[in-house]
Amino acid sequence: xxRATVYDVAERAGVSIATVSFTYRQPNRVRESTRRKxxxxxxxxxxxxxxxARGLAKGRTGVLGLYSFDLLLEHPLGxxxxxxxxxxxxxxxxxxxxxxxxxxxxxxxxxxxxxGFELECWHQGQAVLLSSxxxxxxxxxxxDLAGRVDGLALFSxxxxxxxxxxLAKTIPVVMLSQSKGDLPVMYLSFDNESGMNRIVDHLVDVxxxxxxxxxxxxxxxxxxxxxxxxxxxxxxxxxxxxRPIDAVLDHxxxxxxxxxxxxxxxxxxxxxxxxxQMALSVMDVLLDLGIxxxxxxxxxxxxxxxxxxxxxPALTTVQLYMERLGRLAADSLAERDGQPWKEPRSxxxxxxxxxxxxxxxxxxxx
Amino acid sequence: xxRATVYDVAERAGVSIATVSFTYRQPNRVRESTRRKxxxxxxxxxxxxxxxARGLAKGRTGVLGLYSFDLLLEHPLGxxxxxxxxxxxxxxxxxxxxxxxxxxxxxxxxxxxxxGFELECWHQGQAVLLSSxxxxxxxxxxxDLAGRVDGLALFSxxxxxxxxxxLAKTIPVVMLSQSKGDLPVMYLSFDNESGMNRIVDHLVDVxxxxxxxxxxxxxxxxxxxxxxxxxxxxxxxxxxxxRPIDAVLDHxxxxxxxxxxxxxxxxxxxxxxxxxQMALSVMDVLLDLGIxxxxxxxxxxxxxxxxxxxxxPALTTVQLYMERLGRLAADSLAERDGQPWKEPRSxxxxxxxxxxxxxxxxxxxx
DNA sequence: CTTTAGAATCTAAGCGCATAGACTATAAAC
DNA sequence: GTTTATAGTCTATGCGCTTAGATTCTAAAG
Numbered sequence: 001x002x003r004a005t006v007y008d009v010a011e012r013a014g015v016s017i018a019t020v021s022f023t024y025r026q027p028n029r030v031r032e033s034t035r036r037k038x039x040x041x042x043x044x045x046x047x048x049x050x051x052x053a054r055g056l057a058k059g060r061t062g063v064l065g066l067y068s069f070d071l072l073l074e075h076p077l078g079x080x081x082x083x084x085x086x087x088x089x090x091x092x093x094x095x096x097x098x099x100x101x102x103x104x105x106x107x108x109x110x111x112x113x114x115x116g117f118e119l120e121c122w123h124q125g126q127a128v129l130l131s132s133x134x135x136x137x138x139x140x141x142x143x144d145l146a147g148r149v150d151g152l153a154l155f156s157x158x159x160x161x162x163x164x165x166x167l168a169k170t171i172p173v174v175m176l177s178q179s180k181g182d183l184p185v186m187y188l189s190f191d192n193e194s195g196m197n198r199i200v201d202h203l204v205d206v207x208x209x210x211x212x213x214x215x216x217x218x219x220x221x222x223x224x225x226x227x228x229x230x231x232x233x234x235x236x237x238x239x240x241x242x243r244p245i246d247a248v249l250d251h252x253x254x255x256x257x258x259x260x261x262x263x264x265x266x267x268x269x270x271x272x273x274x275x276x277q278m279a280l281s282v283m284d285v286l287l288d289l290g291i292x293x294x295x296x297x298x299x300x301x302x303x304x305x306x307x308x309x310x311x312x313p314a315l316t317t318v319q320l321y322m323e324r325l326g327r328l329a330a331d332s333l334a335e336r337d338g339q340p341w342k343e344p345r346s347x348x349x350x351x352x353x354x355x356x357x358x359x360x361x362x363x364x365x366x
Numbered sequence: 367x368x369r370a371t372v373y374d375v376a377e378r379a380g381v382s383i384a385t386v387s388f389t390y391r392q393p394n395r396v397r398e399s400t401r402r403k404x405x406x407x408x409x410x411x412x413x414x415x416x417x418x419a420r421g422l423a424k425g426r427t428g429v430l431g432l433y434s435f436d437l438l439l440e441h442p443l444g445x446x447x448x449x450x451x452x453x454x455x456x457x458x459x460x461x462x463x464x465x466x467x468x469x470x471x472x473x474x475x476x477x478x479x480x481x482g483f484e485l486e487c488w489h490q491g492q493a494v495l496l497s498s499x500x501x502x503x504x505x506x507x508x509x510d511l512a513g514r515v516d517g518l519a520l521f522s523x524x525x526x527x528x529x530x531x532x533l534a535k536t537i538p539v540v541m542l543s544q545s546k547g548d549l550p551v552m553y554l555s556f557d558n559e560s561g562m563n564r565i566v567d568h569l570v571d572v573x574x575x576x577x578x579x580x581x582x583x584x585x586x587x588x589x590x591x592x593x594x595x596x597x598x599x600x601x602x603x604x605x606x607x608x609r610p611i612d613a614v615l616d617h618x619x620x621x622x623x624x625x626x627x628x629x630x631x632x633x634x635x636x637x638x639x640x641x642x643q644m645a646l647s648v649m650d651v652l653l654d655l656g657i658x659x660x661x662x663x664x665x666x667x668x669x670x671x672x673x674x675x676x677x678x679p680a681l682t683t684v685q686l687y688m689e690r691l692g693r694l695a696a697d698s699l700a701e702r703d704g705q706p707w708k709e710p711r712s713x714x715x716x717x718x719x720x721x722x723x724x725x726x727x728x729x730x731x732x
Numbered sequence: 733c734t735t736t737a738g739a740a741t742c743t744a745a746g747c748g749c750a751t752a753g754a755c756t757a758t759a760a761a762c
Numbered sequence: 763g764t765t766t767a768t769a770g771t772c773t774a775t776g777c778g779c780t781t782a783g784a785t786t787c788t789a790a791a792g
Binding site for chain 4: 733734735736737738739740741742743744745746747748749750751752753754755756757758759760761762
């Protein structure tokens with residue numbers, strides 16, 4: 001049984017297909033009585049307009065696309081959970097054990113950005129098309145997605161810059177969490193500058209800190225950016241230069257690094273961590289080392305994850321407004337109405353200092 | 367500048383448009399050398415196939431749809447946060463304060479189901495179209511969504527049953543978290559039966575419980591279902607009939623209800639709660655009442671939220687595999703390839719007993 | 733060199749809608 | 763009664779692709 005089309009509805013209502021179309025798209029051009037006839041016919045035939053045909057005719061789809069990371073299986077909810085990655089078929093009960101999600105990852109960066117993107121799209125009356133690929137067909141699936149939408153937001157870009165350049169000539173593209181570049185796309189990132197500056201200022205102004213050490217996995221671009229900002233601010237405030245510690249999220253490695261610092265009796269006033277997960281790990285290690293936070297040393301993070309609120313002491317951090325980033329992306333794309341940018345553009349989502357206990361304050365907002 | 371089409375590519379490559387199409391869709395029908403010519407031309411012209419035109423020609427979109435709740439603004443991440451609901455324009459800093467997310471809601475039901483849906487779609491090479499509505503245009507936006515996809519999953523249905531019936535005649539529809547009904551759709555729910563039975567059996571067999579009381583907001587359909595199962599099992603095991611307590615997630619109300627029970631000296635062996643949030647609240651109240659869990663009374667939940675793991679004592683519960691529910695939905699829809707179901711169907715996602723401390727065990731899985 | 737099966741390519745039609753521009757009905761103005 | 767402006771409706775076309783069926787090319791067999 002074929003789906004009903006405008007032709008069926010038109011015939012049944014005794015009008016032309018144009019009138020059917022107008023009934024939906026420009027109702028005020030159709031006489032009230034006619035409109036009712038058409039809608040009745042449509043209801044009787046279970047008519048649902050084909051978005052494909054509409055999109056083809058209008059040259060616009062009314063959909064914005066978001067391309068997620070490939071490795072979504074590394075999501076903390078799916079991690080190591082056989083139920084997650086074996087597909088649906090091996091449905092036996094014994095598959096259902098597995099690692100429980102890692103609370104230190106909530107709320108997840110990607111998910112929050114995605115949520116903001118969705119909300120803003122709906123607010124604008126656009127639908128959201130999500131895509132990703134779990135096998136190697138990344139390039140193909142991005143192209144496929146691009147063919148379906150009026151604008152595209154990407155979390156990362158693994159292919160050649162030429163391919164992205166070509167894509168960006170055809171539809172508007174937003175690069176999420178990349179602060180700048182020279183392709184004609186919209187680069188969206190967080191306001192790391194003001195966030196990190198506010199941390200340093202707070203440490204100096206309120207807590208009189210002088211020796212500030214930065215800890216992070218330095219080969220992550222975002223981390224490098226934050227380090228540079230801290231360095232500059234520390235210098236501007238007339239403090240001794242900020243030494244970075246290059247570390248990874250591994251208890252043993254962190255332990256050695258920090259034990260070294262302690263042994264040398266060079267404990268700084270504050271350990272500014274590149275993100276909250278690092279900060280929480282650092283606090284774990286300091287606990288093991290018998291060093292009290294914030295009394296012996298201040299610890300701060302960046303991100304604003306849930307676990308930071310419930311840590312002891314509660315983590316002072318820079319809250320990044322992930323949802324805002326997503327909304328910005330959707331809003332920017334919707335505004336273009338399918339027109340690619342001609343020049344590189346960039347914008348930032350806000351970052352805000354949240355003062356809790358790990359700096360020595362008692363949880364007031366600043 | 368118009369987007370390139372098959373015609374442009376065909377002309378540039380010196381072939382017909384059919385050959386261009388074959389190059390992408392049936393590459394083995396095209397000679398290697400020709401294929402290369404075509405792909406080169408396509409690259410030079412930044413050609414991206416129009417999914418609209420393809421969908422129109424093939425009568426299939428390759429997209430599955432998920433319609434979320436209307437009130438996504440009630441999401442715990444957005445709750446009360448002005449940054450969330452005022453739209454993007456009022457971008458001043460002072461907007462950024464607001465309630466912090468409620469940890470007791472994680473991981474959120476909807477999000478996990480959605481995630482499963484996405485993963486399974488990608489696994490099947492389908493894109494995912496999400497939609498929702500923040501104003502009153504629910505009906506329209508569902509129809510719009512339906513016109514864009516080969517299959518549709520719905521969290522709930524607020525409109526008339528007739529409208530849903532009509533929808534279900536046109537494309538395959540999955541109703542999430544509704545166990546049965548008589549429309550020709552796929553009803554998907556959790557295996558409450560085996561989950562609740564296992565709880566009761568565990569309480570009886572391992573902890574020798576006899577007096578079991580069920581607590582929940584009884585006018586939620588899901589809660590009613592669970593209560594009935596517990597009642598039946600309790601009866602089957604030869605225990606005294608299971609009394610339900612109708613309660614809401616409000617500390618004061620819960621306090622009064624439980625204080626009453628305590629005053630009457632009728633504390634049961636176990637309080638089986640309809641879900642984890644209720645269980646956590648019950649444990650809060652019991653603490654206030656000076657009643658120890660699990661020594662004085664056993665408490666159990668249903669859901670498997672994160673907060674249950676970190677509660678003291680850790681919550682014994684029935685873990686519902688939300689992601690599985692989402693995967694099931696996507697898988698069922700993909701299988702239909704656009705063909706609506708003719709008869710009502712139903713399926714269940716697994717539910718599994720997770721034994722932790724609140725029943726008196728020490729965290730072993732069962 | 734001719735025949736012929738099969739591979740490669742092409743021609744032509746149609747998918748369901750939107751909309752410009754043509755046409756008709758209606759009503760107000762003359 | 764005629765003219766004219768306007769609202770209402772229709773005809774006709776094109777959006778970019780897929781694919782059945784027609785046509786042409788290729789190469790092995792005779």
